[in-house]
Amino acid sequence: MMDVLYFFDVPVWILLAVTLVTLLYIYGTQTHSVWRKLGIPGPRPLPFLGNAHEIRRLGMAEAFRQWGERYGPVVGVFFMRRPMLVINDVNMLKQILITDFHNFTNRGSPIPKAFMDDVFGNCLLFVEGEEWKRLRGILSPIFTSARLREKSVLINKACNKTVGTLLDASHQRERVPIDVIFRKFTIDVILSSLLSIDPDGNAAATELFQQHVPKMIRPSPWRLKMFLLSGMFPFLSPVLGKLADESQDAREFYISFISQIAEKRRGAPEGTYKDFLENMAEAEIDDCAESRTKLTFKELVSQASLFFLAGNDTSSFVLTVLAYLLARHQDIQDRLVAEIKRELGSDLSEDTSFKGKTTPLLNYDSIQKLHFMKACVLEALRLHPVISVFTRQALESTEISGYPIPAGAGVYVPVKSVCSDPDLYPEPELFKPERFLKDHLENQVTDPAGGVGLGSSMFLPFGVGPRNCIGMRLGLFQVMMVMAAVLRKVRFVSAPGEFKLPRAVMFGIPPFSEPVMVEVEAREEH
Numbered sequence: 202m203m204d205v206l207y208f209f210d211v212p213v214w215i216l217l218a219v220t221l222v223t224l225l226y227i228y229g230t231q232t233h234s235v236w237r238k239l240g241i242p243g244p245r246p247l248p249f250l251g252n253a254h255e256i257r258r259l260g261m262a263e264a265f266r267q268w269g270e271r272y273g274p275v276v277g278v279f280f281m282r283r284p285m286l287v288i289n290d291v292n293m294l295k296q297i298l299i300t301d302f303h304n305f306t307n308r309g310s311p312i313p314k315a316f317m318d319d320v321f322g323n324c325l326l327f328v329e330g331e332e333w334k335r336l337r338g339i340l341s342p343i344f345t346s347a348r349l350r351e352k353s354v355l356i357n358k359a360c361n362k363t364v365g366t367l368l369d370a371s372h373q374r375e376r377v378p379i380d381v382i383f384r385k386f387t388i389d390v391i392l393s394s395l396l397s398i399d400p401d402g403n404a405a406a407t408e409l410f411q412q413h414v415p416k417m418i419r420p421s422p423w424r425l426k427m428f429l430l431s432g433m434f435p436f437l438s439p440v441l442g443k444l445a446d447e448s449q450d451a452r453e454f455y456i457s458f459i460s461q462i463a464e465k466r467r468g469a470p471e472g473t474y475k476d477f478l479e480n481m482a483e484a485e486i487d488d489c490a491e492s493r494t495k496l497t498f499k500e501l502v503s504q505a506s507l508f509f510l511a512g513n514d515t516s517s518f519v520l521t522v523l524a525y526l527l528a529r530h531q532d533i534q535d536r537l538v539a540e541i542k543r544e545l546g547s548d549l550s551e552d553t554s555f556k557g558k559t560t561p562l563l564n565y566d567s568i569q570k571l572h573f574m575k576a577c578v579l580e581a582l583r584l585h586p587v588i589s590v591f592t593r594q595a596l597e598s599t600e601i602s603g604y605p606i607p608a609g610a611g612v613y614v615p616v617k618s619v620c621s622d623p624d625l626y627p628e629p630e631l632f633k634p635e636r637f638l639k640d641h642l643e644n645q646v647t648d649p650a651g652g653v654g655l656g657s658s659m660f661l662p663f664g665v666g667p668r669n670c671i672g673m674r675l676g677l678f679q680v681m682m683v684m685a686a687v688l689r690k691v692r693f694v695s696a697p698g699e700f701k702l703p704r705a706v707m708f709g710i711p712p713f714s715e716p717v718m719v720e721v722e723a724r725e726e727h
């Protein structure tokens with residue numbers, strides 16, 4: 202070995218080192234000329250990293266806002282070596298998300314396939330093309346109004362538990378960590394509506410789920426580093442994916458927990474449970490079914506795990522933000538309470554659900570009457586979208602509004618930037634729920650439920666088009682339902698001046714950096 206080293210003299214070593222660095226540089230910048238050649242402006246990428254360093258420094262939402270200001274409606278950037286377009290123009294977004302959806306069906310997830318496991322690899326969020334169409338077709342019917350109506354009783358139970366917690370806190374006259382309380386609520390809702398686990402007797406299951414969820418949705422710094430390395434050297438992904446697999450125990454927990462329940466239920470008469478698992482199991486069939494119009498058992502477990510993860514932190518984030526905003530805007534809170542009393546009845550003793558009856562006053566239909574409530578939820582989401590960026594990928598080369606998009610290029614949909622655009626939302630920094638009331642809106646798309654905002658490419662917190670959030674109705678329903686239940690009994694009195702909202706993250710849902718403390722007070726019953 203030493204002989205070989207001595208065989209080369211210093212100039213040869215220098216030449217070899219320079220060649221290696223040059224080759225690495227060429228590899229690290231190989232894709233970085235795409236946008237320049239196509240005449241699309243954008244920030245200068247660094248070798249290997251592309252513009253990921255700026256995204257990391259500023260946070261996604263802020264980086265996209267600054268680039269939009271500097272370069273205009275279409276910005277060419279690179280996530281590591283991968284060309285991506287940030288599109289701020291709502292008409293172009295409409296074309297991508299709705300009109301030309303056939304060419305933008307896939308998310309082009311930034312998470313390499315080698316980092317996917319049995320659970321995530323097969324779930325609706327990440328599957329592509331025909332496989333996505335098939336799964337979405339099978340799963341959509343389980344989120345209809347009729348199906349949600351069936352869940353009212355269970356969700357009502359979870360609401361009452363939350364009201365009880367807040368009433369107790371109001372007696373102690375202390376600020377409470379509202380994010381933690383609402384997180385327990387959304388776990389209760391998903392455990393009960395998905396698996397019929399009673400919110401009153403699920404402490405152990407809740408504990409286990411709380412323990413495992415973060416591992417699945419929040420990659421550790423180590424896993425993030427492995428993601429980034431695989432973005433630099435995609436050919437190393439299989440090895441890096443294995444090194445970064447930290448959620449094996451969490452995954453095994455989900456698979457075995459849900460499998461055991463599903464297995465126990467095999468053969469039970471239809472209509473025994475009326476939860477999402479039963480709704481999905483109606484579509485379940487053995488793995489070799491040729492028509493593939495139903496779910497396989499493995500697919501069923503994957504989707505159930507996904508619903509648990511996707512439906513939990515999203516809704517509790519919205520609830521936390523809304524409670525905070527209402528505590529800071531007493532006038533809006535008063536208007537909301539007036540609507541609740543007017544539409545749902547002011548006599549609190551009529552609330553039969555508190556007496557354990559199965560016909561709760563709050564249910565899917567009564568909640569639909571709360572138009573101002575819905576406007577408040579949409580406005581909270583506009584101000585602080587849970588998911589501030591999502592992606593699509595062009596299947597074939599195309600041109601939109603004169604901008605070329607090559608096959609394989611990704612599109613960043615900058616939810617937060619669009620929702621803060623003063624041309625679309627005057628005084629965007631203000632909490633003004635009336636923006637979403639019909640009378641105040643021009644050029645606004647009306648959703649089938651009679652609300653406004655949803656369905657328009659101006660309002661992106663749930664996505665729009667065929668691949669929007671499949672759980673949107675459930676998300677809105679549980680948020681509106683618990684807010685109505687809570688506000689009838691307590692007032693959000695105050696909250697600290699500024700709480701630090703988490704910065705948008707590249708992967709997953711951002712955690713609150715510290716508990717969001719809100720003071721609550723019991724309302725006088727009259």
Ligand code: HEM
Nearest residue numbers: 325326508511512515516588662663664668669670672676
């Ligand atoms: C307020 C609560 C929620 C918010 C803000 C939210 C937001 C989103 C967003 C922005 C997307 C991406 C949409 C796109 O790419 O166009 C999405 C997708 C998705 N969401 Fe939600 N979500 C919420 C609640 C839920 C709930 C309760 C569930 C299920 C129980 C759920 C399940 C899903 C699934 C499965 C997808 C992937 C859909 C697909 O790829 O076809 N979400 N959500």
